[in-house]
Amino acid sequence: MMEQKEFYRKSLFQESAGLSKSSIEKIERxxxxxxxxxxxxALNYGFLSRKRWKESILKAEIELFSFDYSSLQPISKAQVVRDNLPEFLNSLIFPLIQDEGSLEVVLSDPSDAININKIEKLLGQQITKIHVAEDLDVLKALHITYGLDYLDQAVFRIYDNDRESCAIETFTKKQLIAIGILIGxxxxxxxxxxxxxxxxxNLILNFLLFCAIGFKFLLTLYGSRMETAQKITKSELSKVTDEELPFYTILLPVFRESEVIHKLVWNLKNIDYPLEKLDVKLLIESDDTMTYEAVKNMNFPCIFEPVVVPFAMPKTKPKACNYGLYxxxxxxxxxxxxxDIPDSKQLKLVYSLFKKLSDEYVVVQCALNYFNKKENLLxxxxxxxxxYWFDYMLPGLDSLNVPIPLGGTSNHFRFDRLMELGGWDGFNVTEDADLGLRAYAKSYKVTVLDSTTLEEANNDFINWIRQRSRWIKGYMQTFLVHMRHPIKLYRKVGLKGFFAFQFFIxxxxxxxxxYPVLLLFLLFILFLHTGLLDSMVFWNDHNVSDSLLEYIEVFFPNWLVVIAIFNFVIGNLMMIYVNMMAVFRRRSYTLILYALINPFYWLMHSISAYKGLIQLVTKPFYWEKTNHGLTKSSKTSVG
Structure with missing residues (x-):
């Protein structure tokens, strides 16, 4: 058997695939x-491209097996496969047919005598017939046939263990009654x-609006005190050795991302971490043919292991990430x-910080920013x-020791604590913010780190609206979930945390x-005060402005208008100031004057908010896809 193995290794990997002897030795280690x-x-640690491997198989005149996924059935010893699914995934062997006299399998490497023997022992039967297929096809067959128990946990674990924390129910009966009573x-x-x-x-809305804006302004001032703070110094980082570093998992959820998959491979290669200690999972939806085919046909080596997520609703990022956890x-x-283009030292920085922190800290959130910031106005x-969000507001929340809503990426977890929390809520479309709050409610802590991951800023208005409406809808979901029992929330997070949640989420x-409702009322009243209404030719009564103004002043007296004007002026000035402050840490001084446009940028948020509100009622779990790869920027790394 060993002679046969060496023969195949030489003919398939060395001669056909072009692997050097040193590479083969490294792979064997x-x-x-x-x-x-x-x-x-070889395929998942940067030694061999999938396209080259396929060519090697065909060159050896081995016929590739084609799966009919719709007709796949578990074998008689299906439970053995389910219980040992990671073993079958690592061996790239799918048991196709099993009866008393035969065991027929599909595998990706006919030279792999060690794993063939291992699977025979697990199934208690010798393999009598083999077929050869591409590794991604074998992985997909295994996941959709034997991964359904993991899928069920990925979707319903939060619901099963803590129904009150799951967003599967948008409005509870009590909330609907309370809303109905309030409206009545x-x-x-x-x-x-x-x-x-x-x-x-009017007074209540203006007061709450001022409090919400004022709270963010104060957070920015608090966060500015940490502007030059370094939680891990260069000296501390230099003392970290490769030998002490633990295994580090990176989840890469993708959906219709074929246009950026090549950039992803390049960015992963820039991460400064021992390759053999990286556990990189590319999460592909089973019906995402676009990304699936792009990975199969990659013509250069990559350093990720594909995980094919079986189909299930809701089709959300948190569901895919939950599946990848297992x-x-x-x-x-x-x-x-x-x-994403993460700071090359980010994993080592996070590891160093976790070593310094107590066990109650379970998440480290790194900063996010953009590599195409000057592409257009948006x-x-x-x-x-x-x-200002990641450089000032989140550090401000950190300094106040109140709940921190996590960002969508570059949040680093202690894996055991993440599993204890149940992972992410698959029904919440802003699952990261929700998880930060659930962690805090269980007396765990979240902190931030001055390490940056660069992302692609949306450069298209419609695409931006899609993305932002999903984010705001998720904040509404998170608020409704955690306010099902306000007193219980108060007891969990304390007075400071409770008010931080109210004003931040x-x-x-x-x-x-x-914002737009009060602004329209204010502009209408000011419009009446100017007398411009009288000059409009379609009015017969030229005193209509005065008459209408007298009537409206009963409901909106002058002192209330003054308060509204003050609120809007001060509120906008505070947010303009916050935006201007945002340029200093990154030294992006050319952006400072664009802060003056913030009031109009807020109106874009309002459009997104109303779209999100409508979707909250009509399709709360719908994950509005954000298209990536639209930028013309060619930057591919960050220091």
Whole structure:
């Protein structure tokens, strides 16, 4: 058997695939260390491209097997496969047919005698017939046939273990009753006390709007005190040795990302971490033919292991990440999006920080920013927003020791604590913010780190609206979930955490919903004060402006208009100032004047907020896809 193995290794890998003897020796060392098959290591650790391997198989005149995924059935010993699914995935062997007299399998490496023997022992039967297929096809067959138990956990684990924390139910019966009572009281109050009700509602909305904006302004001031802080010094980082570093899992959820998959491979190669200690999982939806084919036909080696997520609703990023957890083996885990360019030292920095922190710290959030910030007006405004959010506001929350809503990527977890928390809520479309709050509610802590991952800023208005409406809808979901029992939330997070949650999570979407309504009322009243209405030719009565103004002033007296004007002026000035501050840490001084456009940028948020509100009612779990790879920027690395 060993002679046959060496023959195949030489003919398939060395002669046909072009692997050098030194590469084969390295692969064999990793094969023993990682417990993966030779081919699995060769394809997933940067030694051999999938396209080259396919050519080698065809050159050897071995016919490639084609799966009919719709007709695949578990074998008689299906439970053995389910219980040992990682072993079958690492061996790249799919048991096709099993009966008393025969065992027929599909595998990717006919030279892999070690793993063939291993699978025979697991199934208690010798293999009588083999077929050869591409590794991605074998992986897909294994996942969709035997991964359904993991899939069920990925979708429903939060719901099964803690139903009150799951967003599967958008509005609880009590919340609907409370909303109904509030609306009913408002209508009755307006019917019996129209003037007093109108003034009271205006005052409440203006007060809450000011508080929400003021809280973010204060957070920025708090965060600015940490502007030059370094949690890990260069001296501390230099003392980290490769030998002490643990396995580190990187989840890469992708969906229709064929246009950026090549950049992803390049960016991963720039990560400064021992290759044999990286556990990189590329999460591909089983019906995402575009990305699936792009990975199969890659003509250069990559350093990720594909995980094919079986089809299930909802089709969301958190569901895919939850599925990937069950095949991860790192002590720490992070998520990157397909277009991300992480700081090359980020994993080592996070590891060093976790060593310094107590066990109650379970998540480290790194900063996000953009590599195409100067591409157009939208990317400039987006960069200003991300800069004050990650460089000032989140550090401000950190310094106050209150709940921190996580960003979508570059959040690094202690893996065991992440599993204890149940992973992400597959029904929440802003799952990262929700997880940060759930962690805090269980007395765990989240902190931030001054290491940056560069992303692609949306350069298209419609694409931006899609992305932002999903984010704001997720904030609404998160607010509704955690406010199902306000008193219980207060007891879990304390007074400081409770108010931080109200003004940061609730205040964010409240601001965007209320801002245009109050602005329109204010502009209309000011319009009446100018007398321009009288000059319009279609009015017969030239005193209509005065008459209308007298009527409206009953509901909106002058002192209330003054308060509204003050609120809008001060509120916008505070946010303009916050945006201007955002340029200093990154030294992006050319963006400073664009902060003046922030009031109009907020109106874009309001459009997104109302779209998100409508979707919250009509399709709450719908994951609005953000298209990547639209930028013309060619930057591919960050220091």
């Amino acid at each position: 990793l094969e023993k260390r990682l417990g993966k098959s030779f081919l699995c290591v 009281l408002g209508i009755l109050s307006f019917f019996f006390f129209p003037v007093g009700t109108s003034i009271t509602i 095949f991860s083996k790192g002590k720490y885990l992070t998520i990157y999006d397909a277009e 990317t400039r405004l987006f960069t200003l927003e991300y800069s 609730g205040g964010t979407f409240f601001t965007f919903l209320v």
